[in-house]
Amino acid sequence: MEQFDVLRALNDADRWIERVIAQREHLPELDELATLEGELRSLLVALQDAQNAAAPVRAAYLAAQETAKKHLTRVSDLERALATSTGSARELSAMQHELEQVRERVAAAEDEELNRLLELEPLDDSVAAIKARAQPGVARRVELQVAAAQLRATLDEEIAALRESRAELAHSLEPQWRQRYDAAMARVGISGAATVDAGRCDGCRIALSPLDYDRFRHLAPGVAMDCPECGRLLLP
Numbered sequence: 001m002e003q004f005d006v007l008r009a010l011n012d013a014d015r016w017i018e019r020v021i022a023q024r025e026h027l028p029e030l031d032e033l034a035t036l037e038g039e040l041r042s043l044l045v046a047l048q049d050a051q052n053a054a055a056p057v058r059a060a061y062l063a064a065q066e067t068a069k070k071h072l073t074r075v076s077d078l079e080r081a082l083a084t085s086t087g088s089a090r091e092l093s094a095m096q097h098e099l100e101q102v103r104e105r106v107a108a109a110e111d112e113e114l115n116r117l118l119e120l121e122p123l124d125d126s127v128a129a130i131k132a133r134a135q136p137g138v139a140r141r142v143e144l145q146v147a148a149a150q151l152r153a154t155l156d157e158e159i160a161a162l163r164e165s166r167a168e169l170a171h172s173l174e175p176q177w178r179q180r181y182d183a184a185m186a187r188v189g190i191s192g193a194a195t196v197d198a199g200r201c202d203g204c205r206i207a208l209s210p211l212d213y214d215r216f217r218h219l220a221p222g223v224a225m226d227c228p229e230c231g232r233l234l235l236p
Ligand SMILES: [Zn+2]
Pocket: 194, 201, 202, 203, 204, 205, 206, 227, 228, 229, 230, 231, 232
C-alpha cells in the first residue's frame, strides 16, 4: 500500500476506535439505569420513612395486646377463685371489687389494641404500596445491568479487534510518517491525520487560511503539511 493510503486507513481505524469507545461509555442502558437508580433511591427513603412511622404504632399495638392478655388471665383466675371460694363475705367482696377493676382494664386495653390496629392498617398499606411501586423498577434494573454488561463485553471485543488491525497498519508505515502521525495524535487525541473538506481540516473543523489552503493544494507529490491549527497530518 502507498504510504498515504496506509495513513488514511490508520486514521479511519483510530476514528472508528474512538467512536466505539464513546459508544461503550454512553450506552443508553446506562443512562436509563442511572435514572432508575435515582428513582429507586427515593423510593427506598420513602419506604424507610413509612416503616419508621409504622414501627412505634405496631409496638404499641402489640403492647396493648399483651396487656389485655395479662388482664384476661387475671380475670379467669379471679372468676375461678370466686366460684370455689369458701372465704368470708369481706374477702369475697374484695375479690369481686378487684374483678370489676381488672375487667375495666381489659376493656381499656382492648380499646387501645383496636385503635392502634386501625392506625396501623393505613401505615402498613403505604409500606406495601411503596414496595409494589419499586418492584418493576428493581426487575428493570437487573435487565439493564445484564444488557449493559453484555453490550460492553461485545464492544470490548470489537475494540480489541480494531486495535489489532490498527497495530498492523501502524506497523506498515515508514518511520518518518509514523512519527509525525503519532506525535500529532499524542498532542490532540483521537487520530493523527485529517483530510481537507471544502477548505476545512476535518480533524479540528477549522478552515485553512487562503494562503495555507493554496499551499496545501500545491504540495509536491509525496509531501504532506500539518494542519496549522491542530497539527494533524493533512492527507492529500
Ligand atoms: Zn486541524
